[in-house]
Amino acid sequence: MEQTNKQNYQELATKREKKRPIIKNCFRAFLVGGTICLIGQCISFFYMYFFDFTEETVGDPTTATLIFITMILTGLGVYDKIAQFSGAGSAVPVTGFGNAVISAAIDHRSEGFVQGVGGNMFKLAGSVILFGVFSAFVIALIKTLLINFGVIG
Known part of the structure; x- marks a missing residue:
């Protein structure tokens, strides 16, 4: 009896599930991620x-500049809108790291600077580092071993 209820629920959930526009999402991610990379390249040329x-x-x-810009945009609420539009396109580049760090700091600012902001903003950053x-x-x-064994020069 319980197995049929689970099966019926799965069928109902599958029928009502909203279809994801995979091609559109991929295009948006590519567009935004590529734009972030283009901005990064422009910053590189500026520094050079x-x-x-x-x-x-x-x-x-x-x-560092890309992360700083991301943190400013996150603090102003702009980066969240970019992330909603692009999905993984804004999360995969280094800007996603900056957004995750500053978002945690903003979420916990009411707990104070030390325990709230300082203690929570590096939860994600710590694992990434x-x-x-x-x-x-x-x-x-691996590279050292390959060099020592003469596989690469």
Whole structure:
């Protein structure tokens, strides 16, 4: 009896489920993600032209600038609208990281600066930093082994 109720519910839920416009969502994600990358490239060119950075050294200030812009837009409520429109297009680039950090800070600001903002804004950032550092270590270890065994030069 319970199995048929679950089955009936699944059939009803499937019939009433709103169909997702997958192609439209992919296009929006591509458009916004590509625009974010274009802005990042423009920032890189700006730093290389006006501040004498090279292609090798321009990555860090460009990333920091994109995160800073994202945090400002999140604080003003603009980035949330961009994220609703684009979905993963705004979450996958580094701007998604900046949005996640500042959103947590905004959500918990009523708890004070130390326990609210400081304690909660790095919950997500901590795991991202941890796994980023660990991944970099593993990749460096693999590269070192490949170099030592003469597989790559």
